[in-house]
Amino acid sequence: MEIRLKRLLNIGFGSLIIMGSIACNNEKLTKHEDDLETKIDSVLSLMTLKEKIGQMNQYSGGWEVTGTPSDIDTQTKLEKLKNGEVGSMLNVLTAKETREAQEVVMTHSRLKIPLIFGYDVIHGYKTMFPIPLGESASWDLNAMEKSAQIAAKEAAASGQHWTFAPMVDVSRDARWGRIMEGSGEDPFLASKIAVARVKGFQGDDLASENTIAACAKHFAGYGFGEAGRDYNTVNIGEHELQNSILPPFKAAANAGVATFMNAFNEIDGTPATADKYLQRDLLKGEWGWDGFMVSDWGSIAELIPHGFAKDRTDAARIAVEAGSDMDMEGRAYEVGLETLVHENKVDVALIDDAVKRILRVKFRLGLFDDPYRYSNTEREKSEVYTNENRDIARDVAKKSIVLLKNQNHILPLDKNIKSLAVIGPLANDKDTPIGNWRAQGEANSAISVFEGIQDAIGDDTRIFYEKGVDLGVGERSFLAPLKINTTNKTGIESAVKAAKLAEVVVMVLGEDAFQSGEGRSQTQISFAGFQQELLEAVYAVNKNIVLVLMNGRPMEISWSAAHLPGILEVWQLGSEHGHAVADVLFGNYNPSGKLPVSFPRSVGQEPFYYNQKNTGRPADNGEVTFSHHTDASNDPLFAFGFGLSYTTFKYSEVKLSASTLKPGETVTASVALTNSGNRSGKEVVQLYMRDLVGSITRPIKELKGFEMVSLEPGESKTVTFEITPELLQFYTANKKWETEAGDFHVFIGSDSRVSTFAELEYVTP
Secondary structure: OHHHHHHHHOOOOOOOEEOOOEEOOHHHOOOOOOOHHHHHHHHHHHOOHHHHHHHOEEEEOOOOOOOOOOOHHHHHHHHHHHOOOOOEEEOOOOHHHHHHHHHHHHHHOOOOOOOEEEEOOOOEOOOEOOOHHHHHOOOOHHHHHHHHHHHHHHHHHOOOOEEOOOEOOOOOOOOOHHHHHOOOOOHHHHHHHHHHHHHHHHOOOOOOOOOOEOEEEEEOOHHHOHHHOOOOOEOOOHHHHHHHHOHHHHHHHHOOOOEEEEOOOEEOOEEHHHOHHHHHHHHHHHOOOOOEEEOOOOOOHHHOOOOOOOOHHHHHHHHHHHOOOEEEOOOOHHHHHHHHHHOOOOOHHHHHHHHHHHHHHHHHOOOOOOOOOOOOHHHHHHHOOOHHHHHHHHHHHHHOOEEEEEHHHOOOOOOOOOEEEEEOOOOOOOOHHHOOOOOOOOOOOOOOHHHHHHHHOOOOOEEEEEOOOOOEEOOOOOOOOOEEOOOOOOOHHHHHHHHHOOOEEEEEEEOOHHHOOOOOOOOOOOOOOOHHHHHHHHHOOOOOEEEEEEOOOOOOOHHHHHHOOEEEEOOOOOOOHHHHHHHHHOOOOOOOOOOOOOEOOOHHHOOOOOOOEOOOOOOOOOOOOOOOEOOEOOOOOEOOOOOEOOOOEEEOOOEEOOOEEOOOOOEEEEEEEEEOOOOOEEEEEEEEEEEOOOOOOOEOOEEEEEEEEEEOOOOEEEEEEEEOHHHHOEEOOOOOEEOOOEEEEEEEEOOOOOOOOEEEEEOOO
16 A cells, blocks of 8 residues: 555646545656656556546536436446546536536546546537538638537636547438438548547647647447448448548547447447447557547447347447447446456456546546536636637637529629518528537527518618428427428418518528437438428519528528529528528628538439549439439539529639659649639639549549638639659558559649549659
8 A cells, every 4th residue: 555655646646536535636746747648547556447447438418417316327327436437427517516516526437537528519509500501511621610619718708628520420311310410521631620620629739728629439430321321231341431431530539539429320230339440450559549538428338239139238248359448328337347357258458448548537637636627617607608808709600601693693682672581481480500419508598580581681671580480389398309390381372472472582491400410311302391382472472582491401402593693501500590691692701602412303312422433334324324313413413512692703724733643752733723703712622633544433523632822813823733653642452541653634723523633643663
């Protein structure tokens, strides 16, 4: 015991106390204070097996820690907290509540190892930003880093240490409800966004009071579920896994993301939670990542219904061997691990590795120095939902809006227009703009589109508002199935009357906040309920319609694209939704967003994405024997990377600094970009490449770079991209990342449909 106490006094943190009688403080720091691994090993050496397993156990809150337990399960959780058998809690909210829960551990447990508090801070804490898919449409990495930074500041001020974000799953299927939570269909764009969000959440110092630990999820393949159905089976090959799914995770790991979360799905018969190759061999081995892996909610116990484990004890063995370090509400580790170790069925070294990883994150968060550093009620009052935070939310929101169609320059609208009708079930909706996964965003707190328009128009404009129809009926919540209105359309007649009185109609249609998100997969992605009928009725009396599309996924809007002169894709933009929409509608901001996902012509095209393979029969041969649907074009309705502006941009031909590239060299590709319109504007210039022949078949086009360029009317700039051998790498038939010699096409343009290219050859010795 004497040796252990000496080691304890040397590890340099003030909160750890043995048997309640020995206190360590900063005055007793030794030369080893910066040796993180020494500190971790010192703590680990003091722990019993039960305490180690406790660190691997995460409970959900939602109950009064300091009150009288309301049921047996709550009593059990409380006793485990007091015994030091819980490493983390999620859904414990506010600075006050997290402090009280932490005090239970710091007062009663033997070793006083602080809890880490986690929460789903997905697109804001209380100040809500655009849903991640919408924010990705900004293609503005600085804006995305800033929004994550504000979310982290608010969450940290409210006692949170850790967010289960960013979701970096690549998804190609608009039917999947959680497509709203990610960055879209492209691994290159998703990788850049993953890094921006990790940097925003974590900053330069995890121990800062304004940062929280990030979590890259869901590892891996979750966005590729069959039929776009949540939690469903994934069947992909090794090359698709490596080339299409893993790059954003690798980027997050390289950026120092503190934690990973595994996934609900299986890949080729192995549930991701039980996948040793993914978690232990690749992530912790080949990639050298030193954070910890948390399961998704109950996913370890779900190995049983998967048919992969016979009971919780068996599930615990499989998961810990695979590399799952923390069990989120699965109750498998607490049931089975101790017995498994005593029976020599699980090596205690696996337990030690998991605990060290968890302790490492807690040390980096500064929790051993001050377990209560994030539980500051004064900061919570002053730093959450501030005017400054809302101003930033508005800025990010307007950057996320995509102009899809602007026939005859119907947009921007004149602020002094004589009459304007605002129609639709979402037009004055103050809740849907908050989106799903809304953390502490208050219901009905967003600025609606109607309110934003009211604030923007001149005093002499007559404005008519009609809901037209209800979209959803009954309860709306994260766990309640959304019921769509299929019986009441009595408001259409009033909407038609309003449309007759207006010069222009702003139709606000799309999806309820709870039509997308976890468990919200759909077989149809067109307008639900009576929205299409409402739209066509209004169109029959007034064709000057601007469709404001609010949604969490790509939608099938072929009729609208064919008939309406103006379409704005505005997603669900958060707290300042209506103001941001009005900024674009009335020209205070020139839209610059670009789609991070392809919009199909029909749901039957799903999964749909731009970087497809060519197939052996790619082109129309005048008959029927080529790769296509007989009732729809192969082309998207709106392509990945597409987005218009209130000005126009002209691209020159692509110029290369050399026609060949060799190992160790760099070739530059450039275009002259000119603002050929009469307004200042921003353009996202996009670099695509095609590898013509490979050891495995290659996509017809892949995004390899992008740059946001601001230009005044008539101004030109040369935009240059560097092409290196590393940029051309892919996971080859040799089962490794490498660059193969061969010919490439280099495209630079405004979206993925760009067709003009320059030729480049990569030559190896």
